[in-house]
Every structure is written in structure tokens, then in C-alpha cells.
Amino acid sequence: MKVLFIGDIVGNTGRKAVKTLLPELKSKYNPHIIIANAENAAGGRGVTAAIIKEFADLGVHGFTMGNHTWDNRDIFEWIDDDKRVVRPANFPPGTPGRGMTTIKANGKELVILNLQGRTFLPAIDCPFRTADELLERAGKQSKAILVDFHAEATSEKIAMGWHLDGRASFVVGTHTHVQTNDDTILPNGTGYLTDCGMVGSKEGVLGMERDAVLRKFKTQLPVRFTVCEGKWHFHAVFVEIDDSTGKAVRINKIRIREDEWIMS
Template sequence: MKVLFIGDIVGSVGRGAVKKVLPALKSKYNPHIIIANGENAAAGRGITAAIAKELFDAGVHGITMGNHTWDNRDLFEWIDDEPRIVRPANFPPGAPGSGAAVIKANGKKLGIINLQGRTFLPPIDCPFRAADELIDEMRNETNQILVDFHAEATSEKIAMGWYLDGRASLVVGTHTHVQTNDDRILPEGTAYLTDVGMVGPRDGVLGMERTAVLRRFLTQLPTRFVVDEGDWHFHALLLETDESTGKAVSIQKIRLTEEELMFF
């Protein structure tokens, strides 16, 4: 099975890039299921029902979230009715929505699990114990399992990769918006990448307008960040799995700029 996982989509620039790039990626790689991280899709903070529909209409089959999950409060009104969106499973009990789902498309099934790290992020419930519980449940339905670990610390992400080696098809990091160069298949068959990167403005700072970010660093005063405009870059990965075992066969990073798309 082929799975395309798209990095954190940032604002309208990122959403526009997804709509422009996906037809070319689908033509070249023919993925069965497409998953994207959407926690920054609404002006850099959270997601709305209209934006979720926009991404689904563009060809995305499932959406993962992260620490900005609740930034658009209308999400509380509809997330329980949208099984294709998962928020971090280790939010404390009582949070709306679900942290895991089985996505079905093109005759295939993929389990997706969203977890949030605790190092340099709010100290929510343990992501490692949440992973144990969810993977055991999910393997009753499918052995094709993708884990989006939305975390700040590289060490915590690497630890999760080793912890789930042999139990997940892919452990991929999101949140830091910079694609790392450590893609590999771990010894027990789990594909791993510390961070897949982002989709959105190329010349900002992690997608935000850089003048405001520089002002914050220089003055340490409160500063309002807004999503940058201009040219985009697109980061994703392509996973291929052995459907009989759920183990990864290959993992390939994808990195495109707006200029490169015309030659892709």
C-alpha cells in the first residue's frame, strides 16, 4: 500500500499549495491514501469545518492535528461528527473528538493515530502509554498503522520511533515545520522521520511573517504573528508498506518549491 503524508499545512498559502501539488503527486506516485496535518490550516492556528471540507475536496482522506487543535472554538461543535479528523489521543479524558481512526479509501484501510509530545509543550497525558493502548486496539482491524507524533523535542520523537518499532508502519514527527534528513526503516520494520516539514510560505519563519518574529526575538515584547504571504514550499513523504505484515517497504521524502512544481 502507498500512503502520502503531507506536513503541517499553514494558512491559505499552504492550502493553495496542496490543491496545486496534489494532482501531480497523485499522477506520479498513485498513493492509495493521503493524510495531512491540518493543525495550522486556519491562519496558522487550528482548523475550521469549511477548511476541513476544502482539504477533503482536494483529495485528502484524513487529517491529523496537534497543540493548536482547539484554537478555533467552533471545532467543539463538529469534531465528534467528523471521523476523518483525529486530535492528539493523549489529551486528558473528556476532550471531544478521537485520537485514532481507520481511514478507508481505494479499497485500502489505514489506521491513523495522533499523539502530542510533552517536552517543551503542555504536560498532558503520556503519549507512550496512549500509543500502547491505541495500537493494541487498532491491530484488531488493520496492521497498516501511521502515527503522527506532534512534538517539539527531537529526542522525544526518536524515542517514540524506537518504542513503536515493529508495531506501527510509520512514526512521523510534525510540529517543528523543518523537514529532517533522518528518514529510515528501523530494524523491526517501522519507517521513521523526525519531522516531515510544512506546506506554506517559504520565506517566513516556520510559515509566519518574519518581521514580526524578528521583532519578538530582538525585543522580547509581545508580538502578533501572522501567516506570511508569497511563494510556498511543500514537504511530505511517501510510504510503501507490505500489506501482509504492515511493515514498511520504503520511505521517501518529498520536497518541492513553487518554482520546481512546473518541472515535476
């Protein structure tokens, strides 16, 4: 199975990049299933049903979220019904939506599980224990399992990779918006990348307008962040999973800049 995972899509600039590049990426990698982190897709905060439809029409099959899941209040109207979208599974019991789902496309099945870290983020339920509980169920549904661990601390992400080695096909980090260079296949067959990166403006700070971010750092006063426009960069990762074992056999980081059009 070939899977394309797209890093945090930030605002209109990020959506434009996805719209521009996805046809070429589909031609180059021929993925069976495409997953994207959409928690910043609507103006940098949250996502809307219209944006989910926009991405689905482009060929994205499933969507993960994170700490900005609830920033657009209309999500409460549709998240329970949209089985393509997962929010962090370690939100407390009774939270709307689901933390795990099965995506079926092009004759393949992929379980996607979303978790949120607790280091430097709001204290919610333990992602490690939640992973243990859900992976036992997931293994009965499919051998191919992708985990999006939306976390701030690299140490927490690396720990999760080791914790799930041999139980998940691929553990990919999101949230920091900076693609890391540590893609690897762990000893028991789990593919791992600390952070996939982002899709959005490369002229700002993590996709946000840089002057506002600088003002915040220099003055410590309240500042409203807005999505940065300008040239984009696109970060994603391609992973190939052995259908018979559920183990990762190949990982390719993808990093593209609008003004260079270099794919690596």
C-alpha cells in the same frame, strides 16, 4: 498500500500549495490514502469544517492535528462527528474528538493515531503509555498503522520511533515545520521520519511573517504572528506498506519549492 502524508499546512499559502500540487503528486505516486496535518490550516492556528471539506474535495482522506487543535472554537461543534479528523490521543479523558481512527479508501484500510509530545509543550498525558494502550486495539483493526507524533524535541520523537518499532507501520513527526533528513526503516519494520516539514510560505519563519518573529526575538515584547504570504514550499513523505505484514518497505521524502518545481 501506498500512503502520502502531507506536513503541517500553514494558512492560505499552504492551502494554495496543496491545491496546486496534489493532482501532480497523485499522478506520480498513485497513493491509496492521503493524510495531512491540518492544525495550522486556518490562518496558522487551528482548522475549520470548511477547510476540512476543501481538502477532502481535493482527495485528502484523513487529518491529524496537534497543539493548535482548539484555536478555532467552531471545532467543538463538529469534531465529534467527523471521523476523518484525529486530535492528540493523549489529551485527558473527556476531551472532544478522537485520537485514533480508521481511514478506508481505494480498497485499503489505514489506522491513524495522533499523539502530542510533552517536552517544551503543555504537560498532558503520557504519549508513550497512550500509544501502548491504543496500538493494542489498533492491531486488531488493521496491520497498517500510521502514527503522527506532534512534538517539539527530536529526542522525544526518536524515542517514540524506537518505542513503536515493529508495532506501527510508520511514525512521522510534525510540529517543527522543518523537514529532517533521517528517513529510515527501523530494524523491526517501522518506517520513521523525525519531522515531515510544512506546507506554506518559504519566505517567513516556519510559515509566519518574519518581521514579527524577528521583533519578538529582539525585544521579547508581545507580538502578534500572522501567516506569511509569498512563494511556498511543500513538504510531504510517501511510504509504501506491505499489506500482509504492515511493515514499511519504502519511504520517499518530498520537497518542492514553488519557484523551482524540483521534486525530490
